[in-house]
Every structure is written in C-alpha cells, then in structure tokens.
Amino acid sequence: xxxxxPKGAELLQGTLDLLILRTLELEPLHGVGIADRIEQVTHGVxxxxxxxxxxxxxxxxxxGWIEGQWGELETGRRxxxxxLTPSGRKQLAKEKRNWQKVATxxxxxxxxxx
Amino acid sequence: xAWISRVKALVRRILAREQVxxxxxxxxxxxxxxxxxxxxxxxxxxxxxxxxxxxxxxGTEQVKERVREIRVGAAIxxxxxxxxxxxxxxxxxxxFTIVAILTLALGIGSATTMFSVVHGVLLRPLPYPDxxxxxxxxxxxxxxxxxxxxxxxxDFLDWRAHSRAFExxxxxxxxxxxxxxxDEGKSEMVPSANVSGGFFRALRAxxxxxxxxxxxxxxPGAAVVVLSxxxxxxxxxxDPGVIGRVLRLNREFTIIGVAQPGFAYPPDAELWGNLEVQxxxxxxxxxxxxxxxxxxxATLDQARAEMRVLAERIERDHPRDYSRLSYPLVxxxxxxxxxxxxxxxxxFAGVAALLLIAVVNVAxxxxxxxxxxxxxxxxxxxxxxxxxxxxxQLLTESLLLGLGxxxxxxxLASAGVxxxxxxxxxxxxxxxxxxxxGPVLAFAISVALVSAVLFGLYPALHGTxxxxxxxxxxxxxxxxxxxxxxxxxxxxxxxALCTTLLAxxxxxxxxxxxxQDCHFQNYLA
Numbered sequence: 032x033x034x035x036x037p038k039g040a041e042l043l044q045g046t047l048d049l050l051i052l053r054t055l056e057l058e059p060l061h062g063v064g065i066a067d068r069i070e071q072v073t074h075g076v077x078x079x080x081x082x083x084x085x086x087x088x089x090x091x092x093x094x095g096w097i098e099g100q101w102g103e104l105e106t107g108r109r110x111x112x113x114x115l116t117p118s119g120r121k122q123l124a125k126e127k128r129n130w131q132k133v134a135t136x137x138x139x140x141x142x143x144x145x
Numbered sequence: 146x147a148w149i150s151r152v153k154a155l156v157r158r159i160l161a162r163e164q165v166x167x168x169x170x171x172x173x174x175x176x177x178x179x180x181x182x183x184x185x186x187x188x189x190x191x192x193x194x195x196x197x198x199x200x201x202x203x204g205t206e207q208v209k210e211r212v213r214e215i216r217v218g219a220a221i222x223x224x225x226x227x228x229x230x231x232x233x234x235x236x237x238x239x240x241f242t243i244v245a246i247l248t249l250a251l252g253i254g255s256a257t258t259m260f261s262v263v264h265g266v267l268l269r270p271l272p273y274p275d276x277x278x279x280x281x282x283x284x285x286x287x288x289x290x291x292x293x294x295x296x297x298x299x300d301f302l303d304w305r306a307h308s309r310a311f312e313x314x315x316x317x318x319x320x321x322x323x324x325x326x327x328d329e330g331k332s333e334m335v336p337s338a339n340v341s342g343g344f345f346r347a348l349r350a351x352x353x354x355x356x357x358x359x360x361x362x363x364x365p366g367a368a369v370v371v372l373s374x375x376x377x378x379x380x381x382x383x384d385p386g387v388i389g390r391v392l393r394l395n396r397e398f399t400i401i402g403v404a405q406p407g408f409a410y411p412p413d414a415e416l417w418g419n420l421e422v423q424x425x426x427x428x429x430x431x432x433x434x435x436x437x438x439x440x441x442x443a444t445l446d447q448a449r450a451e452m453r454v455l456a457e458r459i460e461r462d463h464p465r466d467y468s469r470l471s472y473p474l475v476x477x478x479x480x481x482x483x484x485x486x487x488x489x490x491x492x493f494a495g496v497a498a499l500l501l502i503a504v505v506n507v508a509x510x511x512x513x514x515x516x517x518x519x520x521x522x523x524x525x526x527x528x529x530x531x532x533x534x535x536x537x538q539l540l541t542e543s544l545l546l547g548l549g550x551x552x553x554x555x556x557l558a559s560a561g562v563x564x565x566x567x568x569x570x571x572x573x574x575x576x577x578x579x580x581x582x583g584p585v586l587a588f589a590i591s592v593a594l595v596s597a598v599l600f601g602l603y604p605a606l607h608g609t610x611x612x613x614x615x616x617x618x619x620x621x622x623x624x625x626x627x628x629x630x631x632x633x634x635x636x637x638x639x640x641a642l643c644t645t646l647l648a649x650x651x652x653x654x655x656x657x658x659x660x661q662d663c664h665f666q667n668y669l670a
Contacts, residue, residue, distance in 0.1 A: 062172070063179040081176060082203040086211045093216065095150025099172075106182065110175040111168070 047079065047087050049130060052115065052123040055097055061110040062088065088113060096122050154216070169212060173205050227541040234542055241514060242546070245507050249550025249596065252496075252503030254557025257581075257589040259496040261562050263489055264588075265579035266482055272407045272578075273477065274349040275438075280445060281480040282314075282435025282452070286460075286470040289431070293473055296433045298425045300459070301341075304435055304472070307455055310448035311437035313347040315340070318420065318432040319411055322394060324380070335376065337416035344417075345371075347438045348410060355388040355402030362419035370398045373415040374406035394418075412481050412574035428466045434480075435472075449474055481574050491649065498646045500592065502639060507546070508600040509635045515608035522608060535609040543601025544594070551593030555586060607631060 054060065054068045065088075066079045091097045096119030102112040115123070157165065177198050184194035202208065235242040273279065283293040284300055296304070296316065305314040317340040325332045342360035350357060353374060362369055370392055372381070381387045392398045398418060409415075411434075420433075439448060452472040460470040475483065522535055559581050566576060 061179070062176045080201070080203055081173075081208050082211065085173070085208050086215050089212045090215050093151055093154050099168075104179070108175060108178055109171065110179065111172045 045126070047083060048091060049123070049126045050077065050079075051084075051087060051091060051113075052096065052119055052126065055113055055115040056120070056123060059100070059102075059112045059114040061102075061104075061112050065113065091119070094122075095119070169209055173202075173209060177202060177205070224541075227538055228545065230538065231542040231545045235545060238514075241510065242549075245510055245546050246549040246553060248503045248506050249547060249593070250553035250557055252500035253550050253554030253589055253592055253596070254561060255496045256500045256592055257554055257558035257585060258561030258565065259489075259493050260588045261558065261581055261585045262565055262573075262579050263493050264585055266489060266573065266575045267486060269575075269578050271478060271481070273410070276477045278439045279347060279477045280311075280437055280439070280448065281475045281477060282437060282472055283475060284431075284470065284472050286467040288468075293475060295431045296435055296472075297429045297431050298423070298433060299428045300472075301433050301435055302422070302424060303459055304437075304452075304455060308437065308451065310440060310443040310451050312440040313343045313438045315342075315344045315347045315436045316420065316422075316433040317341065317344055317411060317436060318434075319414075320418075322416060324416075325393070335415045336411075336413045337418065338411050338414045339418045339420040341420045341422055344420075344436065345404075347436055348408075349438075350408050351405060352402040353405045354385060355400075357402050357404065358417060358419050363422040365421050365423055367419050367421070368396060368398045369401045369419050371402045371404055371417040372400060373404050373409060373417075376415040377403045407577065409575075409577070410481075413576075428463060445474060445476075485573060491652070495646060495649050498642050498649065500596065502642045502646070504596050504600045505635055505639050505642065507596075508604060509632065509639075511543070511600065511604035512607065512631055512635070515604050518608060526609075532609050536605045539605035539608060540598070540601050543597040543605070546601075547593040547597030548590075550596070551589050554593070555581070555589050558585070558589065603631070 050069050050073075051065060054065050054072075060068060062081070062084055066081075066084055069077050069079050088097070088099070092099055092113075096116060097113045098116050099111045099113055101109055104110055177195075180198035180201055181191070181194045184197045185191060189197060199205075270276070282296065282304060284296050285292050285294055295318075298316075301314075301316045308314045317338045320337045320339060322335050322337045323332055324335050340358055342358060342363040345357040346359075352371075354377075355371075357371055358369065361367070372387070377383055377387065387400050388402065390400050392400055404417070437448070439445065452474060456470045456472050460467050525535060525538075526532075562579060562581050565573075566579060
C-alpha cells in the first residue's frame, strides 16, 4: 500500500481502509472528496493519492463494505460516490475497536519508555 | 457475507466486462476532471490545470492496472491469458509442437496402457464378495518340492474333516476340455474346473440362470455342468432353454445353470463340472486345490496355525508318503495374480523408464529452443514482466504440451488396451477387467501434469535466467556455456535410462520365458 506522506508518517496496513470507512460513515463522497477529507481531518498527515485510493476503494467494494453509486456534481459532471453499506458499518465498528486496543497498547509502551 | 459480494463482483466482471472497464475509465476521468477544475479555480489555464492534475494522479494506466489486479478472478484471467499466449506460441512452431506432443504421447500412451493392465489385473477389486476372507490351500512336501503344489483327494478330505477356522473347505481341479459341437462339427479347448459341492457358495456366487453346483452333486454318478456367461453367449446364443440339455464330453453331462457374468474362478474357467468326492485308497494323484472361506472372527493366521498342526499329524501318519509337509495358504488375490505380478510390475517399470526418456527428450528440445526464444523473453522482461511471470508463462506452454500428449496418449492407450486384449497375452488372468476407464484416464492426466513440470521446469528456470542476463548485456557467454553443460547432463541421463531399459527388457524376457515354461508344465501335470 503506497500512500504519500509528506511528514514521514508510515501508514499501517489496513489503516487506509479504516480511514475510508470512517470518512464515509459521515456522508457519501466521491474519490477526490474522500482524499480531501482524510487530508483535512488528519491536518495533512495523511495525503492519499489515487494510486492507493483507487485500489482501496475497489477492494472495499469487492468485500461489500462500501458501494459505488453514480451521482452528479454541482458542475453537472457525473462522478462515482461511495456509500457505507450495513456490513461496512459493522466492519468499521470492529476495526475501531481493534484500533483502540492497538492504540492503547502502543501508548502504554511509549509512556513507559519516556 | 463478504464472499457473496465477491462472487457477485466476479459474475458481473465476467458477464459485463466492458461495462466494468468503462466505469473504471469514467471514474478515473471524473477524478481527473475534479482535480483539473480545482487547479483552474486557482487561476491556471485549462491546459496547465490538466497537466498538473495528471502529474498529481501518478499515472492513470498504472492505477487502473492496480485496480484490475486486486479484483477477484484476476488470477483466472492471467491464467487464461497465459494459455492463449502459449497456444499461439505452439501454433507458430508446428514442427516443434508436433514432435514434442508425439514424443510425449508415446511415453504417456505406453505408460497408460501398462497402467490399465496393472490396474485391471492387480489393483481392481476382485469380483467376489469379501474376497479377502477366501484363501487357497496348497501343499508342499518332499519329494515333490512344489512350493504351492496341488493337494491329493486324501489331503483335501483330511483338511475338510479337521478344519475349524474355515466355514467351508472346498476343492477344485483344473482341466482343459475339448468341446465338440455336433451341429457345426467345430471343436474348441475350454479351460474348466471340477468343483466340490460348496465351491460356488465359498465364493458367494449366485446363478444367473438355473442353479450352481451344490453338495448333492458330490455323490458318485452325478454328471452336471455350469456354463460361464461367456460360453453361454458364445456357444448357446444366450438361450435360456439350455438348462437341462445334455452336453456330451467324455460322458454325458446335464447343463444345470449359468454363472453370473464376470465369474471366472479358477482364472479363465468357462465351464464347471461336479467333482465326485470319494475317500481314496491312496494319497494321490495330486490334482486339487483347496479353497476355503474363513469363519467369521477367524483370522488367516489362526488358519495357518491350524494347517501347521494338520500337516504335522498327517506327516506322522503317512511317513512313507510325505516328509517336510506343509499346507501353504494363499490369498485369493495372490492365487489369481501372484504369478504374473512380478512380470507386470517389471513391465510397468519399463514403460516408466520409457516415459522418462520421452520427458528428457522433450526437455532437451525445449532447452535447445530456449536459445531461440532468448530475445522474446528478454523483450518481455524489459517490458516489466518479472522472472516468476516468465517462468509461469513457459510452464503454461509445457502444461499445454503435456495435455496434448495426454490426449493423444489416451488414444494410443485405447488402441494399446485393445491390442493387449486381442493378443490374449498368454495366461494373463482377469483379461476382462482390463479397460480404459476413469481411474486410468486420471492416471494419464496426472502423468501428463507431472511430466510437464519435469520437462518444463529446468528449461524455464534456465531460459529465464539467461534471458534476464542478456537483457542486461547482449550475448552473455555464461548462458551458452551453462546450456551446453545442461545438454550434456540430459544426454547422460538418456544413455543411463536406455541402458537400464535394455537390461530390464532382457531380464523381463527371461522371467517371461520361465513363466510360460512353468504354465506348460502345469498343463501337462
């Protein structure tokens, strides 16, 4: 998984999936919208380029966690909007729990060492 | 239910391939458009904005390719593409393809023919229920010293009287009968047997018509015969009215029944007459083989122990007739196929060596061709195909050759099996069980797959290595050098295999002659 990270942050395997699912939890978005939102919310720590975004979106669609629907932009341009499916919502909840477990554990380790 | 959505995606991709591709294109275009508009909003011209968007996108084709790769069934698509490519390569080189397939077909065909014989004779279950509970009783004593010789009537009756481990103790004597048919004046020799009353019951045989030989037929003066299905078909046109008719042999016999198709014990017997069981006045002649079915719960080892005790007693009672007496028990399968087993296995090893020679030959041709294909492989390598990808491609070609060889080989084997049956290879038991069927074809295909890997792997590894080398610097000498060495190894293997095969063939011939000899003596006895 290649994600461009200007500030040197390494993205863990599966983190991009979690970011996308979380982003779509709020509202359906098209590809550029998803990339923008992730950059915005993480204050530019994660910049997701199309090279990683497209494969990730299609992989999540294959698993049935998100669904692509064609919609129209304000300019009248057709674009594919991605929507979180019910099974995607379940998956998100699961991954959130996992992440929190990992994050808590990591924080503890780091706190001990400093 | 992630897999349901995956299957749906796969089906959609197969059924609506173009639509899926169009959608991917449009999705990518839309993404580009949005980026372009954003750049234009910052004051760039349409042209400049477009270029900036493209740079930001990191290569549209690469992104699309990565999306295609993560799709379910991408592996299937690649495989199909490999096969299509392999097919084109092989078709473009008909001389090579034909030689390779013919070579393989000869190897696979002969191996399959031999396997169908081995499978039919040695591996296929015997057509008798619970055949592993049936044993043949033979005897060995000084001065005759035949390891599995026949019994005398006296020995048979002693065994029958004292056996505990067997629920039935029966006997048969093999004969060759000359059948004469009045209406046509033709005669033929028919393998037959005289059997005691419980013989058919010990083998759990049932009649197809009429009745089989039973206990009452052991009485002196009875003269009845049972026909095999084959004899009934050949000589009586499957006429049900045959029951009760009289068959004139050395005296008149009444036909009482027809056995089930496939029942042929002793091997190849086509006619069974009753055996008159009378206590004899002396221990001889030695004409009879015992046949017994183990009592439920009794083991063959118990039966063997019992036979040892019996042998001791009889030897004690008849010191002038026997010394070093034993009654070896032989399983039914061993009794039927034991004699031909070593020869069949030796022949099977022979055709396996033949197949290996074919495989080595094809490997040598492939290796020779690797030189000619170096440029093609180098080109594909420079276009981004990894070594694994190239090896996979070359192995697909080998696989296709192997399958072609298997298809043609199966045809050859079907002719071979007919030839074996038609030749009536002398005294080969269970001829009617030899045929080309599912397991035999499965064998042919597995052999083809294994061969394909055997002859394809080395040339593929070798060819891709030198292709990648010469992609870097044209005409690397190391490649030619190692190819020459590899060819030397293949030639050496071939010489070794041929020598083994020739030596094996010589030994085989000798053991066959011995076998024939021994049969001849059995008939004279």
